[in-house]
Amino acid sequence: MPVYNLKINGKAHAIEADQDTPLLWVLRDHLDMVGTKFGCGIGQCGACTVHIDGSATRSCLLQVSMIEDSEITTIEGISEDGTHPVQQAWKEIDVPQCGYCQAGQIMSATAFLNEKKNPNRSEIRDAMSGNICRCASYNRIEKAVELAASKMS
Amino acid sequence: MKKSVSPSFSRRSFIKTSTLAGGGMLIGFNLFQACKPEVAPPVDIAKLNFNDFNAFIKIADNGMVTIFSPNPEIGQGVKTSMPMLIAEELDVSWDKVHVVQGALDTKNFTRQVAGGSQSIRHGWEPLRQTGATARQMLVNAAAARWGIAPSECKTENGVITNTNGDTLGYGDVVKEAAALEVPEKVALKEPKDFKIIGKDASNVDVEKITTGQPLYGLDYKEEGMSYAVVLRPPAFGNKLVDFDDTDARAINGVKDVIKFGDKVAVLATNTWAAMKGKKALKANWTSDDKLENTEDHDKILTDLLGGSEFNTMRSDGDVKKAFAAADQIVERTYESPFLPHNCMEPMNFFADVTTDKVRLVGPIQTPAGTARRVAELLDRKPEEVSVDMTRMGGGFGRRLYGDFALEAAEISNLAKKTVKVVYSREDDMSAGIYRPAIKYRIAASIKDGEITGYHLKEASVNSNMYGLIPNFFPAGAVENYQVDVANYNSKITTGAWRAPYTNFLSFAEQSFFDEVAEILEKDRIQLRLDLLQKVKGTTDERIQYSPERLEKVIKVAVDKSGWGNAKEGVYQGFSAYYCHNTHVAEVADVVLENDIPVVKKVTCVVDCGIVVNPLGAKNQIEGGVIDGVGHAMYGDFSFKNGEPQDVNFNTYRLIRINETPVVETHFIESDIAPTGLGEPTLPPAGAAVANAIKAAKGIRLYKQPFIKHMKTKAPLG
Numbered sequence A: 001m002p003v004y005n006l007k008i009n010g011k012a013h014a015i016e017a018d019q020d021t022p023l024l025w026v027l028r029d030h031l032d033m034v035g036t037k038f039g040c041g042i043g044q045c046g047a048c049t050v051h052i053d054g055s056a057t058r059s060c061l062l063q064v065s066m067i068e069d070s071e072i073t074t075i076e077g078i079s080e081d082g083t084h085p086v087q088q089a090w091k092e093i094d095v096p097q098c099g100y101c102q103a104g105q106i107m108s109a110t111a112f113l114n115e116k117k118n119p120n121r122s123e124i125r126d127a128m129s130g131n132i133c134r135c136a137s138y139n140r141i142e143k144a145v146e147l148a149a150s151k152m153s
Numbered sequence B: 001m002k003k004s005v006s007p008s009f010s011r012r013s014f015i016k017t018s019t020l021a022g023g024g025m026l027i028g029f030n031l032f033q034a035c036k037p038e039v040a041p042p043v044d045i046a047k048l049n050f051n052d053f054n055a056f057i058k059i060a061d062n063g064m065v066t067i068f069s070p071n072p073e074i075g076q077g078v079k080t081s082m083p084m085l086i087a088e089e090l091d092v093s094w095d096k097v098h099v100v101q102g103a104l105d106t107k108n109f110t111r112q113v114a115g116g117s118q119s120i121r122h123g124w125e126p127l128r129q130t131g132a133t134a135r136q137m138l139v140n141a142a143a144a145r146w147g148i149a150p151s152e153c154k155t156e157n158g159v160i161t162n163t164n165g166d167t168l169g170y171g172d173v174v175k176e177a178a179a180l181e182v183p184e185k186v187a188l189k190e191p192k193d194f195k196i197i198g199k200d201a202s203n204v205d206v207e208k209i210t211t212g213q214p215l216y217g218l219d220y221k222e223e224g225m226s227y228a229v230v231l232r233p234p235a236f237g238n239k240l241v242d243f244d245d246t247d248a249r250a251i252n253g254v255k256d257v258i259k260f261g262d263k264v265a266v267l268a269t270n271t272w273a274a275m276k277g278k279k280a281l282k283a284n285w286t287s288d289d290k291l292e293n294t295e296d297h298d299k300i301l302t303d304l305l306g307g308s309e310f311n312t313m314r315s316d317g318d319v320k321k322a323f324a325a326a327d328q329i330v331e332r333t334y335e336s337p338f339l340p341h342n343c344m345e346p347m348n349f350f351a352d353v354t355t356d357k358v359r360l361v362g363p364i365q366t367p368a369g370t371a372r373r374v375a376e377l378l379d380r381k382p383e384e385v386s387v388d389m390t391r392m393g394g395g396f397g398r399r400l401y402g403d404f405a406l407e408a409a410e411i412s413n414l415a416k417k418t419v420k421v422v423y424s425r426e427d428d429m430s431a432g433i434y435r436p437a438i439k440y441r442i443a444a445s446i447k448d449g450e451i452t453g454y455h456l457k458e459a460s461v462n463s464n465m466y467g468l469i470p471n472f473f474p475a476g477a478v479e480n481y482q483v484d485v486a487n488y489n490s491k492i493t494t495g496a497w498r499a500p501y502t503n504f505l506s507f508a509e510q511s512f513f514d515e516v517a518e519i520l521e522k523d524r525i526q527l528r529l530d531l532l533q534k535v536k537g538t539t540d541e542r543i544q545y546s547p548e549r550l551e552k553v554i555k556v557a558v559d560k561s562g563w564g565n566a567k568e569g570v571y572q573g574f575s576a577y578y579c580h581n582t583h584v585a586e587v588a589d590v591v592l593e594n595d596i597p598v599v600k601k602v603t604c605v606v607d608c609g610i611v612v613n614p615l616g617a618k619n620q621i622e623g624g625v626i627d628g629v630g631h632a633m634y635g636d637f638s639f640k641n642g643e644p645q646d647v648n649f650n651t652y653r654l655i656r657i658n659e660t661p662v663v664e665t666h667f668i669e670s671d672i673a674p675t676g677l678g679e680p681t682l683p684p685a686g687a688a689v690a691n692a693i694k695a696a697k698g699i700r701l702y703k704q705p706f707i708k709h710m711k712t713k714a715p716l717g
Helices: A022-032 A085-093 A102-115 A121-127 A138-152 B078-090 B119-146 B172-177 B204-211 B271-280 B294-306 B321-325 B367-377 B403-415 B426-430 B502-520 B525-532 B546-560 B614-634 B684-699
Strands: A003-008 A011-016 A049-052 A055-058 A071-073 B016-021 B025-027 B055-059 B065-068 B098-101 B153-156 B158-160 B165-171 B226-231 B240-242 B253-261 B263-268 B282-287 B310-318 B328-336 B348-353 B358-363 B385-389 B418-422 B438-447 B451-459 B481-487 B569-577 B583-592 B597-606 B662-667
Touching: A011 B546, A049 A102, A049 B263, A055 A102, A055 B240, A071 A121, A085 A102, A085 A138, A085 B204, A102 A121, A102 A138, A102 B204, A138 B481, A138 B614, B016 B119, B016 B172, B055 B119, B065 B078, B078 B098, B078 B119, B119 B153, B119 B158, B119 B172, B158 B172, B158 B451, B165 B172, B165 B204, B165 B525, B165 B614, B172 B282, B204 B426, B204 B438, B226 B271, B226 B403, B240 B263, B240 B684, B253 B271, B253 B403, B253 B426, B263 B271, B263 B418, B271 B418, B294 B328, B294 B481, B321 B451, B321 B481, B328 B502, B348 B403, B358 B367, B358 B662, B367 B385, B367 B403, B438 B502, B451 B502, B502 B525, B502 B569, B525 B546, B525 B569, B546 B583, B546 B597, B546 B662, B569 B614, B569 B684, B583 B684, B597 B614, B597 B684
Parallel strands: A003 A071, B065 B098, B226 B418, B358 B385, B451 B481, B597 B662
Antiparallel strands: A003 A011, A049 A055, A049 A071, B016 B025, B025 B055, B055 B065, B153 B158, B158 B165, B226 B263, B240 B282, B253 B263, B310 B481, B328 B438, B348 B358, B348 B418, B438 B451, B569 B583, B583 B597
């Protein structure tokens, strides 16, 4: 099996995997980084969202062979201790119900807010529409992104 | 309000204490039955025994309180709200309380079920009594040390004070308290004295959730385990003839291929290899009977409604007579499709079957029932089987069924390996235990402008409404009243889906009354209030909804939503419903954007008794309402030759954030014991939206999903 050199959360990893293995399963099964969630496997739900060179990307469709030169960031890597403004906003608003989709939501929100300062509600709703929350904690996601934006500006 | 009958176990028999070897006091308690006389809580915190106790409270030497609660958490917040009840009566500050899910390596977890929005309702008395008992023991210990009567002591925030002003922390007296006898009688606080109940508390797992730490079943791993992905019959009714696993076995990482029943499991060293292996299997299927189609169900259910084979669930007066004497009869039929649950975390389970034990770990709402079924399946003694629970990435009813745990046990048993069964989204949506497709036909007889008779018929797949549902509103409000049910036995597996039956029945009933009001040219709110007036003072024990409480939520919803005074271009729809012991009224505000109805806001008024954790409660309410709106608008699921036609989110539509209304929540202030919130705000949402769409577009909707039936005027009846 080929070996791929990945840079995840600033750390180098040598991964032995088939070339078509999605990053999602490399993270979860090979590296025991289970914060990135499996939801649909076809890039529709956003539970597996990570950052590739700062952009929100669905890791379930991203083959390990395509990302050797990229900076990969996961939920475990956006802050040392859970104090990223987006994580803080999520806690202050008490967003999660079952919580399963929330790592993906946080990763989408973080990438969005890095690009867009002080978004309005409608921009937030558009930006977050790729992430499904089956518990429908959407009202709070909206508020938490707004709060995080104010913390980041 | 009827008094709920709570089990009157003596506190002495359901609470036991011990002194921990490492210091501190441990209180073990059993909520639903007396503990066996010989059992005692362990002296080692690593050996908590969830077989004999539901949960434990540890009070450390430094006064810190840890609650070990193995209660199933599916996202409804009971892991936060139930410990709040203990902490309230224990009289400690909430920031000194730490909640830990019971350790996974204990022999057995508590025998509890999360479902039916009953956790808080059933835990209300016993959890507070447990906290109060522990508090009393600490007070008794302090009083003994001071040589005074316990009645001369007060507690606040974990500190005991006597009339001389001396103080002792709980931690100072735990050792003595643990050795005392458990008091027989303790006083509970008055609601006005609550300090924790009624205050916002964050989800106790929020730190782990937002930092991506392992919590869920899919995150659970053991060294050397295999990942198993299962090929199941593609159609309900299919049987496996044979299969070729040559290509599957050639895939890197695939270790084994195992047939069990009509299924084939591919075992691999990682999930991706197992998924690829499953796709590479070539299988042939057969079926004995004709495979089912949605069109067939449609016809069968319509025929059942028009037939004469019914079970009567409730009958008051004489519906036939009332209808014969009517000036006018209004009859409408309402139709819903099957629905998959689609928990965000697909089904999964870990199993380790060896000659001396069967160990299962995963996300499940019914650990006890599942352990029993696994014991039967593998012909093992019940005491050899343990089921440990992880946090669940959603439940919605799906995780009441242990089918996935049974698969894991069977595969592990055959493979002689530890395995973790993982469903893909396609597996999850196509091997479902769906909400059944249902049709309701409601008829009302009208005489001199009044509703004299109400006849509800249900035609459903596999099973029918149960329990007290036939006694919900408008039972008791209409003199001649009848509920009849019929069902069709299908091979498609069906079961509980968030607010079973009422999730659609509420839409039918609340749409019907809205239309009857239009036909009678009556005010639609007044029509409901007039009906409720007739239920007041009923002596019918089967009627558990309160007309007064339902009336109150209706009136507050009218007030808070600005009913009747909506802004230009905003159309409102009303709905009110009682289920899961909670009374709810909702008003949907709809606007037209390019002539398409868009739900902008839902005002939701809830009477759930005392609100234990408003922050968590509002989250449940917002989620329930949006879930109800989403599935009514978009949820569609059909079968062709026994096969589900949608198996992933590219074609199966779930509501997304940009389609979501703002939910405005109002609670009715109350000092009545709390009732559930996981389900009851979902059912009224569909009718509130449908009634608003009627106001906006003049189209009366009879079928879900609305998106499919909104464009053309649906035929009446």
